[in-house]
Amino acid sequence: MSVSKCVQVKEYIGQQIHSGVLKPGNEVPSLSELSRQFSINRNTAVKALNELAAEGWIYQRRGLGSFVSPKLNKSLTGNFAILVSNLSSPIYGNIIHGIEEHCRTLSRYLISAGHRASRNIQRETITGLVDNNKVDGIALFPASTDKDEINFLEQVKTSGTGMLVFYPQGPLSVISTMTFDHFEGTALSVKHLLDNGYKRIGFVTTQYNNFDSMERIYGYRSALEKAGQDFREEYIFYVDDAEERFAQQVADAIAACPERPEALVVISDEVAVGMINRFQELGIKVPDDIAITAGGNIEIGAHPFYNLTTITPDFQQMGKLIVDCLERQTMKPDTPPERLVFRQRLIIRGSSDSRHQLQENNLSKKSDKYYRDVRETVFAG
Helix, strand or coil: CCCCHHHHHHHHHHHHHHCCCCCCCCECCCHHHHHHHHCCCHHHHHHHHHHHHHCCCEEEECCCEEEECCCCCCCCCCEEEEEECCCCCHHHHHHHHHHHHHHHHCCCEEEEEECCCCHHHHHHHHHHHHHCCCCCEEEECCCCCCHHHHHHHHHHHHCCCEEEEECCCCCCCCCEEEEECHHHHHHHHHHHHHHCCCCCEEEEEECCCCHHHHHHHHHHHHHHHHCCCCCCHHHEEEECCCCHHHHHHHHHHHHCCCCCCCEEEECCHHHHHHHHHHHHHHCCCCCCCCEEEEECCCHHHHCCCCCCEEEECCHHHHHHHHHHHHHHHHHCCCCCCCEEEECCEEEECHHHCCHHHHHHHCCCHHHHCCCCCCCCEEEEC
C-alpha cells in the first residue's frame, strides 16, 4: 500500500526531529523546499505542515516559516514565575496576589523572585529557572530593557519558556508585553482635583528619564491644559524612587514653597503615606492645607489616618490577564505576541475632599485630629 505524499513529508520531518537534526526552535524546510524535494504541489506541503502543527510537532509564524516546537523535549512544570525589583513593595504584593489567585484556578503554582534592580541578578534568576526547567512562563518587571536585554529575553522565549515583560514603550516583535495606562490614570487624578475646586496642583514623580515618567507628566500637563490651567514647572517635584523612605525630602521641599500647591498628584501610595507623616510633623494637614491623590491602593492607604484617594488597576483582573497570556504561550508556542494595557480607576477617599466643602465646614473637629470618616467611591476612567 503506497504512502501518500503528505504522510511522506510528515514522516520525513518527524525523523529529522527524532534524530536531532532538527532541534526545538529550529526552522523546518520551507514550502518551496518541500515541494521541490518531494515533487509535490504547494497545497500538499501546506497540508503536511498544518497537520504537524495541529499534532504539536511544529509551530508556525506568519511570514516567517515553521519551527520545531520548543516543548517537545521539555515537560511541563505546572509553574509560572514573576520576577520584580522588590518583593516587599506593597504594589508588587498586590500584583503577585492577583496572579496567585488565578494560578490556583488553573492548578498552577507561582514562584516569586526579586532582582533588586540588578540586571545581573535578573539574568541569573531567569537562566536558573529556564535551564533547570522550573517554570513554563515568566512575568517580568525588568531591571533593564536595553537592546542586549531584549535580545536575551527573546532567546529565552525561543527556547520554549513563555515571556510577558513590562515594557511601556510599545509592542515587541517576539515577546508579549504589558504596561499601565499612566497617561489616563494621571489625567484622571488631576481632573478629580480640579473638579473638587483645586487650581494650584503639583505633581510628585520619580527622576527617571523613562517612558513611564514621561507618560505621567504628559497626563498631568494635558489635564491641566484641557481645563485651562497653566502648567508650572516649579510644581513638578521629584523623588529618588516610589518608596516611602524617599518622601521626607520632597515633603520638606513642598512645605518650603513660597506659593505652596493646594493639591498634589503623587506617584505612589507609599510616597504619599510618607509625605502625610512628614506633613503632620510640620503642622500641615491633609486635605485641609493640601489635598493628595496617589496610586497603587495599598492597604495602609485606606486606613482612616491616611484615607488616601488613589488610582489603581483591578489587580484581580490584571492577574487573570497575565496568567492567561502565559498559559496561551505554554499550550500553543506559536501564539503571536500580545500587548496588555492595564486601565486604571480612581478610588475617592477623604485625602482629596472638596475644597469648597472644607471651607464651608471650617475644618471639622475630626479633620483637626487628622482623622476623617472613611468613605470610598470608585470611579472607572
